[in-house]
Amino acid sequence: MTDFFAVLASFFSYPFVQKALLVGSLISLSAALLGTTLVLKRYSMIGDGLSHVGFGALAIATSFHIADVAMGFALPVVVIAAFFLLRLSENSKIHGDAAIALISTTSLAVGYMVMHKNGTNVDVGNYMFGNVFTITDGDAVLSVVLAIAVMLLFVFFYHKIFCVTFDESFSKAIGVSPGIYNGVIAVLTAVVVVLGMRMMGTLLISALMIFPSLTSMRFCKSFRGVVAASALVSLLAFLLGIVLAHLLDFPAGSTIVVVNALIYLMAMLFSKIRGRL
């Protein structure tokens, strides 16, 4: 047992591990908070779509040897895509899910084409599944700023976010403009996706947005409860995931997703059993 704690203590003593823990916790928290409103509005796949756009953008940036500014290139591209996807789902003849599929597959295709042509030595696996231990100082600063922004948004505009999520028509009628809140949430989601991609990879980042809120919806009946529980579940799953990954030598991103999935399964069983009683 003391061995076990010694292993953990030495693991946590590395600066790069501490950085990963800080950034990972902040991103998990932000993703879970934003995820609750996205899931409830039936925009669950937006995170997935955006991460593919992020993949395309990062691939292009890296292939043209501007890797140092890759984030600076990917971030605005993904923000624009987020606005575009939200507007497309609202107005156009292409429905939201189809729009997301169109944009995400196209970005993925373009990204891989460019990668294949220009940089054969790039490790695609790193883009697809991320690596939580390659987080840079820049990422760390950005993720602190992001988490503060998301938290402020949820503290001060909590009631309005709830109102807009629950009923856009009513919100418009009483002068709470859904456009502004949807826009702010889209921008923050884009930032979460770009930052989270480094850690979780293109294919896995959207899990951080969807699982915690789905889990919370299984056992919370109030919106306040769902928001608070999602944040807690997300943090718990991240910490558990990263420790398990280290102990069992699994890739961290995938382990975090699997832990999230297991927690969801448990919540589902729990609510089924409670329903029977």
Next chain:
Amino acid sequence: MALITCASLSLGYEGKTVVSDLTFQVEKGNYLCIIGENGSGKSTLIRALLGLKEVSRGEIRYGDGFSRQGIGYLPQQTLVQRDFPATVTEIVRTGFLNRKRFSFFYSEEEKEKANGIMDKLSVSPYKSSSYKALSGGQQQRVLLARALCAAKDLLLLDEPTAGLDPLMSSTLYRMIEQLNHEGLTIIMVTHDMDAALRYASHILHLHKDTSFFGTREEYDHCQVCAQFLDGEEQTND
């Protein structure tokens, strides 16, 4: 002066006119039912009254110290709402957000008022229950309570009984009638002709170029309206 005056109002989308040259007034304490076939512009008119739709011609005037922010609106239910994890109290209180620009929390006074409204509409027993666990009629009463929190003088209801069984509908209609007796002005869009003729003080029947506006009694004796009714019956056959 009337609460709302619409003068030679025309509404449309991208050059296509939906409602043309419409004139009517809503006085304090009126119960106006807006009826008409699908596509006759009922929803467009509601959007215009709420200020969500530009007027193409004519104007909407608000009088008697009344402004658009004082409208309590009951929109049609959406699919997203039916399984939404939120308690009844959380939903009802959002009605007060129409008075909040730069304050972020509800005052004690508002919480009290919300409790009073929930008592009145008999939703208090489920005020900590989850919205998704309620029946259709209960959900509709919750949304009505939210609208009342927002309403100063006027309640605007968009097909409030859609999807409800007859018993639930009549409970809801009686509550709305009671609110009207207490002095609240009601504007209700409905497909339910019987309810319109039974509860309304005024009727606005939207129909292409020959819309009717008048009291319920006038509507009974109106030639054109009889044709509407006959016409509707014929198309139903």
